[in-house]
Amino acid sequence: MSAAPSPDHDAVIVGAGFSGVYLLYKLREAGFDVLLVDAAAEPGGVWYWNRYPGARVDSQVPIYEFSMPEVWEDWTWTERFPGWQELRAYFRHVCDRLDLWPFMRMATPVKAARFDEDGAFWRLRLGDDENVTTRFLLPALGFASKPYIPDLAGLDDFSGEWCHTARWPQEGVDLTGRRIALIGTGASGVQVAQEAAKCAGQLTIFQRTPILALPMRQQALDETAQTRRKADYPAIFRQRLQTSGGFECQSLDVSALVVTEAERAAHFEDLWQRGGLCFWYNNFADLLTDEEANRHAYAFWRDKVRARIADPALAEKLAPRVPPHPFGTKRPSLEQNYYKIFSQDNVKLVDLMETPIERIVADGIETADEKIACDLLVFATGFDAGRGGLIDMNISGRGGLSLAKAWEHEVRAYLGMAVSGFPNMLFAYGPLSPSGFSNGPTSSEVQGDWIRDFLVWLRNREFHLFEAEASAEKGWTDLVAQAGAMTLFPKADSWYMGANIPGKPRQLINFPSVVGYSALCDDVANNGYAGFAMGRPPTREAD
Numbered sequence: 376m377s378a379a380p381s382p383d384h385d386a387v388i389v390g391a392g393f394s395g396v397y398l399l400y401k402l403r404e405a406g407f408d409v410l411l412v413d414a415a416a417e418p419g420g421v422w423y424w425n426r427y428p429g430a431r432v433d434s435q436v437p438i439y440e441f442s443m444p445e446v447w448e449d450w451t452w453t454e455r456f457p458g459w460q461e462l463r464a465y466f467r468h469v470c471d472r473l474d475l476w477p478f479m480r481m482a483t484p485v486k487a488a489r490f491d492e493d494g495a496f497w498r499l500r501l502g503d504d505e506n507v508t509t510r511f512l513l514p515a516l517g518f519a520s521k522p523y524i525p526d527l528a529g530l531d532d533f534s535g536e537w538c539h540t541a542r543w544p545q546e547g548v549d550l551t552g553r554r555i556a557l558i559g560t561g562a563s564g565v566q567v568a569q570e571a572a573k574c575a576g577q578l579t580i581f582q583r584t585p586i587l588a589l590p591m592r593q594q595a596l597d598e599t600a601q602t603r604r605k606a607d608y609p610a611i612f613r614q615r616l617q618t619s620g621g622f623e624c625q626s627l628d629v630s631a632l633v634v635t636e637a638e639r640a641a642h643f644e645d646l647w648q649r650g651g652l653c654f655w656y657n658n659f660a661d662l663l664t665d666e667e668a669n670r671h672a673y674a675f676w677r678d679k680v681r682a683r684i685a686d687p688a689l690a691e692k693l694a695p696r697v698p699p700h701p702f703g704t705k706r707p708s709l710e711q712n713y714y715k716i717f718s719q720d721n722v723k724l725v726d727l728m729e730t731p732i733e734r735i736v737a738d739g740i741e742t743a744d745e746k747i748a749c750d751l752l753v754f755a756t757g758f759d760a761g762r763g764g765l766i767d768m769n770i771s772g773r774g775g776l777s778l779a780k781a782w783e784h785e786v787r788a789y790l791g792m793a794v795s796g797f798p799n800m801l802f803a804y805g806p807l808s809p810s811g812f813s814n815g816p817t818s819s820e821v822q823g824d825w826i827r828d829f830l831v832w833l834r835n836r837e838f839h840l841f842e843a844e845a846s847a848e849k850g851w852t853d854l855v856a857q858a859g860a861m862t863l864f865p866k867a868d869s870w871y872m873g874a875n876i877p878g879k880p881r882q883l884i885n886f887p888s889v890v891g892y893s894a895l896c897d898d899v900a901n902n903g904y905a906g907f908a909m910g911r912p913p914t915r916e917a918d
């Protein structure tokens with residue numbers, strides 16, 4: 376008898392966004408032989424792919440960055456909400472500081488991943504013809520790696536240029552003087568609209584559901600003040616681990632319904648003035664669990680926005696009297712001048728609830744009412760969040776079962792990281808973890824530390840195999856659904872609920888608290904990684 380052959384690597388990480396880069400750093404530090412691969416030409420994850428005009432993060436400095444001092448000590452941001460170019464530069468800086476480049480291969484897509492049951496390792500196909508084996512497979516694809524383009528009749532007939540915001544051409548697209556049709560008014564749509572309105576010949580924005588956008592309150596950052604603030608960074612980074620969203624502060628510990636009207640209005644106003652996502656994350660305790668509390672927040676938001684729109688008919692479309700969904704159950708975006716651009720002559724809103732798109736034609740879009748000429752069509756139509764990128768990796772586990780098949784009726788994952796039937800695989804920033812609900816770097820660090828500890832624990836005990844037990848996977852999947860049922864999230868047709876993709880199972884796709892998630896993961900670790908079955912690799916007959 377001889378031991379089964381050793382795989383090429385201890386771990387292969389797929390994805391060079393926050394979660395993948397952090398994992399690489401932590402696993403290298405722990406002495407593992409790790410390779411990181413990514414289809415993108417440069418690290419940055421979503422900040423590599425989302426390079427449309429105006430693309431920027433909705434979380435403020437210093438929340439949206441790694442907590443390691445060697446990374447932040449000599450890094451300075453120029454804006455409170457940095458843009459994609461600066462975020463890309465930040466990733467290069469991180470890889471320099473942490474000396475990660477030798478272990479990263481960019482422009483290297485994983486085309487397929489198959490679990491080898493005899494050897495207890497993964498066989499990966501990289502690009503068209505390279506094969507690599509790894510004991511552990513660690514996809515870190517982010518929740519928004521698979522763009523969604525709606526199936527609109529006639530798109531093939533369109534003679535102009537078209538693209539999705541997350542597949543913006545590397546060389547850029549000149550918007551000046553163009554007749555632009557923009558479909559979608561989520562976070563990406565709002566950002567594109569604000570830039571396109573500056574220079575387009577005509578910008579037509581096709582809105583299905585109004586976005587409940589909050590004031591960004593962007594600021595240029597002064598280097599001296601930023602350096603002074605760094606004394607507080609360790610405390611800020613510790614604090615963000617103690618919150619639901621992974622942000623600087625928690626929501627108020629008080630119901631919106633027990634305070635006076637004046638107190639409620641004062642708190643709303645304070646959040647509004649602070650800007651960013653504060654009005655969402657730092658609101659009253661029951662914003663996302665009580666309809667009446669939520670209605671108060673919506674009414675405040677609506678009145679603020681309507682005060683900025685002169686035309687009452689337009690105001691009703693952008694900020695309707697009756698909420699389209701409870702406030703915050705779809706991701707609010709941040710805006711700088713979004714509600715103002717509609718007063719420009721070159722900007723027009725088409726309400727798809729009144730006049731749906733009938734078809735795309737060679738030179739424009741036809742609705743029931745009119746034909747809107749355009750030569751550039753921008754899809755800001757979102758993502759198959761959570762599961763899409765993982766399914767596209769063609770992952771097959773025990774018995775050749777594909778992940779697509781395993782998740783056909785429901786996405787299931789223990790701790791939002793492991794799937795029964797897919798041994799030795801842990802994904803970071805994936806479905807059923809806090810990912811889409813939380814600040815990316817915070818969740819990435821929580822999960823990265825946990826994965827590193829688990830792999831060290833396995834190594835110390837000479838286990839080469841782990842697999843989530845089906846009962847543990849079901850327990851976790853049910854827990855996320857139960858947590859969701861206690862909130863208002865199921866009341867919106869959002870990507871959080873999987874409702875943006877035709878045919879996708881409807882379920883809450885994320886665990887709604889970083890601090891709660893972290894405590895549950897710690898419990899599992901402290902109980903000898905309960906819910907996982909461990910094993911040693913099989914031996915095989917000597918030749």
Ligand code: NA7
Pocket residue numbers: 519525526540558559560561562563564581582583584706727755756757758811868870875
């Ligand atoms: P989102 O937030 O999923 O927004 C997608 C937008 O596209 C939203 O307004 C959708 O309207 C609209 N949409 C989707 N399909 C269609 C069709 N078929 N017709 C018309 N309009 C459509 O994606 P983003 O890229 O903006 O943001 C994704 C996340 O990235 C964001 O939440 C942040 O976490 C960062 P709907 O609301 O579904 O009616």
